[in-house]
Amino acid sequence: MNEAAQKETLDEVDFALLRLAQDFPLCPDPYGELARQAGCSRTEALLRLRRMAEFGALRRIGAVLQHRRSGYVAGGMFVCQLPPHRVAEAGQWLAELPEVSHCYERKTYPDWPYNLYGMIHGRTEAQVLATAASFLEKWGPDVLAHALLFSREEWKKTSFRL
Amino acid sequence: MNGFPHEPEGPCTLDERDELELLDRRLLNLVQQGIPLTEDPYGDLGRSLGLSVEEVLERLQKAVVLGVIRRLGAVLHPSRLGYVSGLYALEVKEDRMALAVSEINRHPLVTHNYRRDGRLNLWFTLSASCDEEKTRILKGILHCAEAPQLYEFPSQQVFKLKVYLDMEG
Numbered sequence: 078m079n080e081a082a083q084k085e086t087l088d089e090v091d092f093a094l095l096r097l098a099q100d101f102p103l104c105p106d107p108y109g110e111l112a113r114q115a116g117c118s119r120t121e122a123l124l125r126l127r128r129m130a131e132f133g134a135l136r137r138i139g140a141v142l143q144h145r146r147s148g149y150v151a152g153g154m155f156v157c158q159l160p161p162h163r164v165a166e167a168g169q170w171l172a173e174l175p176e177v178s179h180c181y182e183r184k185t186y187p188d189w190p191y192n193l194y195g196m197i198h199g200r201t202e203a204q205v206l207a208t209a210a211s212f213l214e215k216w217g218p219d220v221l222a223h224a225l226l227f228s229r230e231e232w233k234k235t236s237f238r239l
Numbered sequence: 240m241n242g243f244p245h246e247p248e249g250p251c252t253l254d255e256r257d258e259l260e261l262l263d264r265r266l267l268n269l270v271q272q273g274i275p276l277t278e279d280p281y282g283d284l285g286r287s288l289g290l291s292v293e294e295v296l297e298r299l300q301k302a303v304v305l306g307v308i309r310r311l312g313a314v315l316h317p318s319r320l321g322y323v324s325g326l327y328a329l330e331v332k333e334d335r336m337a338l339a340v341s342e343i344n345r346h347p348l349v350t351h352n353y354r355r356d357g358r359l360n361l362w363f364t365l366s367a368s369c370d371e372e373k374t375r376i377l378k379g380i381l382h383c384a385e386a387p388q389l390y391e392f393p394s395q396q397v398f399k400l401k402v403y404l405d406m407e408g
Contacts, residue, residue, distance in 0.1 A: 087320070095313055095315060095320075098312055098313035099312045099313050099315075100311075100312050101274065101311050101312040101313065103296050103299055103300055103303075103311070104296070105281065105292050105293075105296070106279075107274075107280060107281070108276075108278070108280070119278070123276055123277070123278070126276050127276050130276060132319065133316050133319045134315065134316055134319040134320050135313055135314075135315060135316070136314040136315065136316050137272070137273040137274075137313075137314050138273060138274045138276070138312060138313050138314070139270055139271055139272060139273040139274055139311075139314060140267065140270040140271050140274075140299075140302075140308045140310070140311050141271075141308070141309045141310045141311075141314065141402070142267065142271060142307060142308060142309060142402075142404050142406075143306055143307060143308070143309040144404065149404050154355060154362070164396070165396065168396065168398040169398055171398065172398035172399035175403075175405065177399060178399070178400075178401060178402040178403070179399060179400055179402075180397075180398040180399040180400075181394040181395075181396065181397055181398060182394065182395045182396035182398070183326070183392040183393065183394055183395060184391070184392055184393050184395065186390060189359065189390060192395075194392075198404065224356075224357055225356075226355040226356045226357045227355065227356050228353045228354065228355055229353075229354045229355060229356065230353065230354035231352075231353055232340045232343070232344060232352040232353060232354065233343070233344045233349060233350070233351060233352035233363070234350070234351055234352075234353075235350050235351075236310055236314065236350060237315055237317045237322075237324075237348075237350050237366050238315075238347075239315065239320070
């Protein structure tokens with residue numbers, strides 16, 4: 078299904094619910110509250126949200142923690158170059174590590190050959206380094222190049238909002 | 240110093256962590272994974288921890304006030320909503336950095352922007368409403384940064400996308 082077709086399956090009430098749910102109410106009946114504001118019943122609001130969760134437009138309703146306030150002050154983007162036929166297996170292995178939040182195969186450039194990316198979080202830089210080291214210990218023979226790019230300034234960090 | 244009011248500055252974390260009891264930590268772990276899509280979501284969360292709805296609400300409120308919870312609400316999938324999302328990087332000279340950062344940050348559709356180690360020292364994510372908007376925003380950024388090239392890093396395979404910070408560990 079292409080993007081346009083996907084978008085068409087959502088109507089105005091769906092979008093209203095998603096918009097409202099971006100700031101989820103801390104009250105005993107949060108879905109009732111969203112439904113009232115969107116102009117539908119709570120049962121209908123829940124059906125619509127469940128459908129959007131199933132379809133993937135809504136990843137979840139939940140808490141996003143502030144890494145730095147949660148004690149996870151160190152973060153590094155681990156990038157590495159693997160032969161194309163090894164990326165899937167190594168990527169799945171890297172993704173299994175609890176310290177890794179995002180793990181992707183990405184486009185390469187002649188002067189930026191890394192094809193596997195993993196965001197590693199830790200309470201210290203040493204922890205982040207240790208996680209990267211455990212990957213290299215396992216996959217070292219296949220790794221053609223790698224780097225651990227620590228974040229040095231967080232200039233902006235927000236969530237996508239409708 | 241990063242200058243963003245919603246990102247409290249300084250090391251700070253230990254005292255705040257101590258204010259959270261084990262039950263708070265277990266609740267934070269659950270609520271990161273998702274608030275259930277049920278008639279009584281806070282009640283359902285509380286039941287597994289032996290907490291009432293009121294206690295769940297009180298503890299979550301405290302975590303919001305302490306800044307441990309950055310946001311409580313719907314986490315959306317921009318590309319499933321018709322947006323064009325991507326990760327981009329630039330090689331920016333130090334004397335252009337401030338200008339590049341402010342040009343990138345002024346767009347509400349930019350959600351992340353970090354300085355990183357390495358040759359490509361500025362990394363950001365953008366979700367534009369269409370290709371034309373994406374091209375226009377990126378062109379403005381490249382111009383301001385005076386960078387030799389804009390690197391676009393579309394994902395070719397997703398192995399994981401799960402931001403989960405274990406609060407009990």
